[in-house]
Amino acid sequence: xxxxxxxxxxxxxxxxxxxxxxxxxxxxxxxxxxxxxxxxxxxxxxxxxxxxxxxxxxxxxxxxxxxxxxxxxxxxxxxxxxxxxxxxxxxxxxxxxxxxxxxxxxxxxxxxxxxxxxxxxxxxxxxxxxxxxxxxxxxxxxxxxxxxxxxxxxxxxxxxxxxxxxxxxxxxxxxxxxxxxxxxxxxxxxxxxxxxxxxxxxxxxxxxxxxxxxxxxxxxxxxxxxxxxxxxxxxxxxxxxxxxxxxxxxxxxxxxxxxxxxxxxxxxxxxxxxxxxxxxxxxxxxxxxxxxxxxxxxxxxxxxxxxxxxxxxxxxxxxxxxxxxxxxxxxxxxxxxxxxxxxxxxxxxxxxxxxxxxxxxxx
Numbered sequence: 001x002x003x004x005x006x007x008x009x010x011x012x013x014x015x016x017x018x019x020x021x022x023x024x025x026x027x028x029x030x031x032x033x034x035x036x037x038x039x040x041x042x043x044x045x046x047x048x049x050x051x052x053x054x055x056x057x058x059x060x061x062x063x064x065x066x067x068x069x070x071x072x073x074x075x076x077x078x079x080x081x082x083x084x085x086x087x088x089x090x091x092x093x094x095x096x097x098x099x100x101x102x103x104x105x106x107x108x109x110x111x112x113x114x115x116x117x118x119x120x121x122x123x124x125x126x127x128x129x130x131x132x133x134x135x136x137x138x139x140x141x142x143x144x145x146x147x148x149x150x151x152x153x154x155x156x157x158x159x160x161x162x163x164x165x166x167x168x169x170x171x172x173x174x175x176x177x178x179x180x181x182x183x184x185x186x187x188x189x190x191x192x193x194x195x196x197x198x199x200x201x202x203x204x205x206x207x208x209x210x211x212x213x214x215x216x217x218x219x220x221x222x223x224x225x226x227x228x229x230x231x232x233x234x235x236x237x238x239x240x241x242x243x244x245x246x247x248x249x250x251x252x253x254x255x256x257x258x259x260x261x262x263x264x265x266x267x268x269x270x271x272x273x274x275x276x277x278x279x280x281x282x283x284x285x286x287x288x289x290x291x292x293x294x295x296x297x298x299x300x301x302x303x304x305x306x307x308x309x310x311x312x313x314x315x316x317x318x319x320x321x322x323x324x325x326x327x328x329x330x331x332x333x334x335x336x337x338x339x340x341x342x343x344x345x346x347x348x349x350x351x352x353x354x355x356x357x358x359x360x361x362x363x
Contacts, residue, residue, distance in 0.1 A: 011051040014044035098125065099196050104164065105130050107194045113201060115158035119171035122164060127151070136164070139319040142172045146321060161316045162201040163189075181309055187317055205312040207327060211265050214355045218262075221353065222255040254353050256336040261289070266327040267338060268311065268354040282326065287335030296337070299328055323354075330358050 021041040025034065053064045085091055098121055105126070108116065117139040118126055126136040137151040155161050165175040175198045182189060182200075190202040264286070284299040310317035311325050338353065 011047055014047040014051075017041070018044045018048065098122075101125060101129050104194050104197050104199075105134065107192065107199065108134055108162070108164075111162075111192075111199075111201065113160055113162045113199075115155045115161045116164050116199075117155060117161065118164040119173055121171065122166070126164065139163070139173060140321055156318050157314060159315045160201075161314070162199055163317075164197055164199050166196050166198065182317070185310055185312075185317075187310065187312065203312070203316045205317075207265075208312045208356075210358050210360055211356050212359070214262065214357050218258070219355070220257045222257075224253045253337055253339045256353070256355065258334050258336075261332050261334045262355075262357045263330050263332050263359070264328075264336065264355065265330045265358050266325055266356040267336075268323050268325045268356070269338065270323045270352040270354065281341055283339040283341065284326065284328075285337040285339070286331060286333035287337075288332070289334050294334075296335075299331070 018041040021038060025038055028034070049064065049068060053061055053068070056064060108114075108126075108130075114134055116126065116134060116136045117123070118136050120138060120142055123136040123138050126134055135151050135154055137155040138149045141147045141149055163178060165171075165173065165178055167175050178200070186205065186207055188204045189200040192199040192201070267284070285296050286299060287294060287296050289295075309319070311320050311323065312318075336355070
């Protein structure tokens with residue numbers, strides 16, 4: 001009796017699942033480890049081969065039978081080979097990039113390092129194998145960027161925190177990438193090599209020397225309206241001469257007024273729903289007073305305006321995906337405006353502001 005297709009029998013479901021899996025894999029696969037997403041197609045393969053074998057006659061069924069026998073022998077042989085290799089821990093450690101930690105833990109304890117950062121394959125091992133004498137956290141969630149990380153705040157707050165990295169390829173943040181980030185922001189560190197590990201400690205960031213976070217009680221903060229256009233800061237200030245390059249339109253802004261001038265060195269924005277682009281998304285104005293004249297001006301490229309991937313806190317760099325730090329040449333100002341050219345109205349709320357200042361004129 002002829003079979004009408006499709007009837008959504010087991011073999012039809014297996015065929016549909018295989019086609020969808022292979023199609024999604026072909027469109028989205030990036031690295032070789034993405035092959036694991038082909039597992040549904042692998043599960044369906046025996047059903048499809050079985051149906052094909054029953055549907056064929058003569059030499060075709062014989063050929064399919066021979067192919068199945070060859071694949072079965074191949075799978076048995078490779079399974080035995082894998083079992084033998086698993087009996088050699090040193091070989092598996094090379095594959096998984098998980099070398100022994102004895103020498104590393106001794107070195108960290110000898111330098112009185114009790115808090116550190118390491119990547120996924122390493123952080124939990126250090127905490128466990130040191131019996132929590134050393135608490136280690138991921139610098140950021142390498143896969144799901146905004147998911148919480150165990151021990152992260154405890155390590156962020158520790159002044160002796162170090163980074164323990166390797167040049168292995170099973171991590172988004174390896175030693176070479178980290179060194180590039182340090183160099184880009186002028187951060188130096190002591191580097192100790194312990195077997196395959198590189199331990200970064202004793203960090204120094206000259207740009208943040210003498211810098212402190214200004215208490216929110218030291219200034220008055222005003223935000224733009226969440227809906228519609230508010231009067232842009234300074235538009236009603238009869239004593240100021242505005243130097244605004246264009247109409248602000250529907251942009252959002254944060255205005256800060258100081259009771260007395262401060263030497264500003266960096267600004268940190270929190271509650272951002274996505275990373276900022278310094279050229280497209282942000283404009284910073286400062287208010288300066290000369291005699292009786294009050295002038296607003298834009299901080300531009302000549303002020304070495306830059307976004308910092310690393311935030312230097314508690315004497316060490318910190319990866320913080322929830323904020324953006326904007327650093328510039330220190331400048332004396334009596335007021336400040338941060339304009340976000342594209343409105344940032346999401347579930348995280350309006351962006352929050354942290355201001356860093358220096359107390360000395362020697363900058």
